[in-house]
Amino acid sequence: MAQVLLVEDDAAIRSALTRALRDHGHGVASVGSGLPALSAAVENRPDVVLLDLGLPDVDGADVLSMLRAVSDIPVIVATARDEESEMVRLLELGADDYVIKPFTALQLNARIRAVLRRSGRTEEDPVITVGGLRIDTRSYEVQVDGRPVELARKEFELLVALARRAGEVVSKRDLLAEVWQLAWGGSDRTVDVHLSWLRRKLGETAAAPHYLYSVRGVGVRLATPPT
DSSP states (O other): OOEEEEEOSOHHHHHHHHHHHHHTTOEEEEESSHHHHHHHHHHHOOSEEEEESOOSSSOHHHHHHHHHHHOOOOEEEEESOOOHHHHHHHHHHTOSEEEESSOOHHHHHHHHHHHHHHHTOOOSOSEEEETTEEEETTTTEEEETTEEEOOOHHHHHHHHHHHTTTTSEEOHHHHHHHHHOOTTOOOHHHHHHHHHHHHHHHTOOSSSOSSEEEETTTEEEEOOOOO
16 A cells, blocks of 8 residues: 555554554554654655654654655644644644544544545556446546436545445544544534435435445445345
8 A cells, every 4th residue: 555654652552553554554664753754754755654743852743844844745643632723733834634643543544545645646546436336536527327427526535435445334433534634523414414415416315225325323335236
């Protein structure tokens, strides 16, 4: 998948995240402080940097600023600081995304994939096909059995997020993180409303699903229709 530079000073968290990321197919190099992280990012040019803020030598926000002065490598900030003003400040400093501790491995993997897609660094096939559903992520075109389907941007991004993991149940929290960039969570109603609109445009309903199946208390699954 991706080459990840993990910057985390807590050895136990660093070890757990390294295992989790490798379980999702990523290559991982890890460091425990800011200055070595800068050197590793510039010399090794990873696909993405996962950056903790509470580092022992240099604050992570300063590492972000220094890295942005010399590189455009995508940076996902991992932090326990959940104030909106802090989030805005980090984004203005050049962060591509952020996750609030604690977070799941699935959520982190979704954020990495989303950042890589936005930066054009992913090797994923730009055309996704599930049964008669065809999604072209380059042209934002969707077809169902050859019939064009017009989707709003968030409807399209929701469909892509589910289609990339066809057959898997994706939690609403992970969808909020990937599609709406709500690292701290949000209302399930947001997903439900867009899912309803998406179903209508695909020609199905919650009571009679064709592609989109809700799993109560768990999430949503996009699957090949039964023959």
